[in-house]
Amino acid sequence: MNPLKIVVVGSVAAGTSVAAKARRNTETARITVYERGTEISYSGCGLPYYVGGDVEQISALTPRSPAWFKARYDVDIRTGHDVVAVDAGARTISVKNLATGETFEDAYDELVLATGVSPVVPPVPGVDLPGVFTVRTPSDAAAIRAWIEDRGVTRAVVVGAGYIGLEMAEQLAHRGLGVTVVEALDHAMARMDPDMSARVDAELRRHDVDLRLATRVTGITGTPDAATGVTVEGPDGGGPDGAASVDAGVVIAAVGVRPNVDLARQVGARIGQTGAIAVDRVGRTSVDHVWAVGDVAESFHLVTGQPTWVPLGSTANKTGRIAGDAITGGRLEHRGILGTSIVRVFDLAVAQTGLTQAQAEAAGYDVEVLHNIKPDRPEYLGGKSMVIKAVADRGTGRLLGAQAIGPSGVDKRIDVLATAITFGADVADLFHLDLAYSPTYATTKDPVHYTGMALDGAIHGHAPLITPAELETRRKAGEKIQVVDVRSAKDRAKSLVAGSVHLPLDQLRERSGELDPTLVTVTYCNKGVTGNAGQNVLRNLGFERVYNLSGGNQNWQAWTSA
Missing domain, CATH: 3.40.250.10 (Rhodanese-like domain)
Structure with a gap:
């Protein structure tokens, strides 16, 4: 009997997790990973910190090489190889060697699409000028840092105020650059409710970031050698008619990402309502023997049960491991996500999990909302206030989601709340959690306890x-x-x-x-x-x-x- 042949397309978080888990389960499978880029298994979330200098060497973000995977897992990772076509009937793929231009075929028993995402590039004049960058790979980060250092750049424009945009704005400011952030929506970190994301706006401005909200980039100006400015239009444009030009020595386009579904479409796999590949709980697509994992695949929301797409490295690693296990006879299944996330914005940690108030109301819940402002530990030991916005269902008392912003202790609280939501906690359950207490780490009644007490009083008591x-x-x-x-x-x-x-x-x-x-x-x-x-x-x-x-x-x- 021939050994199982597993082919994986893509070698960042999800693809390498598939290969590693499959190998842990069996020594007989032949596992090949094709990667059209030159870097594998890198920390995409760490890239802004290399640009800013918090990470000194780019090699710290690329700790694994194809040779390491071959020695550790007997997995063949072939970089610089682009899978350009799939024949699902014959179970073959066409692969182009980008170094030689040669195209060849390879066969598979099970094919895993871990093709990830690509940055969305704003369709404006000048976006292809030198000095305009997206941030997706270590090569991108290295090019941005070299551009800034070689040219002595003093001004930067960041287009987009999501995770990457905010991290880049912070890191560029830390380098001493003057930073303008242009965001088309009404607030930075627009995934949060407006009454929370407004606090992110205030933090950016407190650190002298020129934040232009509800404003769009209409063009990028410059010479053939370099971008020198950005034209913007909107209420925060700055000119008398809402339009203005902003000086820039470097422009970072961080307006979002889209899943790379071209191969999935070509093979006939169903694309879900989110625009990512529809999969079952182990990563199978609608095409036999074709799987999809990581940022290119849909997940489902733990609260609503509906398809959702939140491209995060934590989910990519998880879904890759699950598919690698299932392909080799394991029993792991994906249990869904809450979209739990956290990002540092200067002196604040900004985190969320589950449904926002707007999402919960759109899903039909009758919501109770609490804004809980408490110190992370006693003020006599330097405790600083955080605000937790928690959303619960009035009908059942179930905790639906939470957002938290503060200088310290936010990560601990959001993780506790994410765990509570995962296991279907009633808000009353939060008060009864036996959480660790010492004045160096927490208050006797933790912010999580207070959140439960206040919501319980609002829903089950007489304190709306x-x-x-x-x-x-x-x-x-x-x-x-x-x-x-x-x-x-x-x-x-x-x-x-x-x-x-x-x-x-x-x-x-x-x-x-x-x-x-x-x-x-x-x-x-x-x-x-x-x-x-x-x-x-x-x-x-x-x-x-x-x-x-x-x-x-x-x-x-x-x-x-x-």
């Missing part, structure tokens, strides 16, 4: 929450709502919610007669805890519809300044 956006929408619609500031006079003097009355908590019982118990009432403090205490006082005094402002005045001010 109202977001700044909902309060303003209802007031603008003409609803009469009395808003009560229960803070001290000193705090109120700093900033306040417009249209609120001042009844400090220690006077609230005696002065409650100044309020109309028949009206909808909203209490607030700085962050939410004292507002909840005021809410309880009024509820116990017979006020039937009393809300606590989610995140208190701090969240109100962040929202209104967005």
Whole structure:
């Protein structure tokens, strides 16, 4: 009996994971990986940090070579080889050797498409000028760094404010360049809800990044040797008519990526509703003996069960391992994703998992929303506040998603919340988690505990929450709502919610007669805890519809300044 022949197309995270897991399961299979580039198994997420200098040597991001894989796993990785066609009936592929131009055929028993993604290049004049770069491979990062250093570049324009755009903006600023970020949408990190992504906008501007929102690049100008400027148009364009030119010694196009599905289309594999290849839970496509893994393949969302596509290295490694196992008789299956992610933006960690408020509402959930502002550890040991926005289903109490932003401790909390969502936790379950406590690492009631307590009170108890956006929408619609500031006079003097009355908590019982118990009432403090205490006082005094402002005045001010 002939040995199983596995052919993998693509050799970054997913492709090499397929090969490594398949080899761990069997010594008899023949495994060949074709890669049209020259680099394999590299850390794409680390590329901006080489550009910025946090990573000194590009070799640190490319720790594996074809020779290493051959010695370790007996896997043949052939770089500089482009798979240009697939014959699913004959189970053969056509491969072009890019060094010689020769094309040859190879046979397979099982074919795995790990073709990844390609950067989206804005279709504007001048995008092909020297000095305009995308960021996808180590070669891209090396070329950007060399361009900056060789030419003494002092100004950069980054087009797009997603993960790569934000990382590049931070790293270029750290190099001392003046940075302009141009984003077509209303906020940076637009995958988050606007009331959270606005905090990312503020952090960029706090570090002197020239952020142009709701603004599009209309062209790139320069000489035949180099790009020298970018023309933009939109509300933040900067000119009298919203159009302007921005100087640039280097331009980074980071507007997104698209899955490389050409081979999948050619072989007849079904493309899913997300635009990536549709697969089952082990990576099989609709074509027999053809699999797809990593960024080129769809996943499904753990909360909604619907197809989703979130190209992340963590998912790519996971799906590659699962397919390699299934091809060689294993029992692993993909269990779905939450799109959990985190990115550093200067002094803030920006993270999310599960559904945003907008996504949850679009999916038909009746949502309860909490903005929880708490320090990651006691302030006497340097604790700094983070904001956690958590979204839950009012009908079931199930936690649906969370977003978190803060200087430290964000990664720990988002991972705990992702775990809770994965296992279907009710918000009440969060309070009962036995989390590690020491004042050097956490508070006695962790921000995760507080998140559960407040949402549980809002859903299962008598402490409903109202977001700044909902309060303003209802007031603008003409609803009469009395808003009560229960803070001290000193705090109120700093900033306040417009249209609120001042009844400090220690006077609230005696002065409650100044309020109309028949009206909808909203209490607030700085962050939410004292507002909840005021809410309880009024509820116990017979006020039937009393809300606590989610995140208190701090969240109100962040929202209104967005």
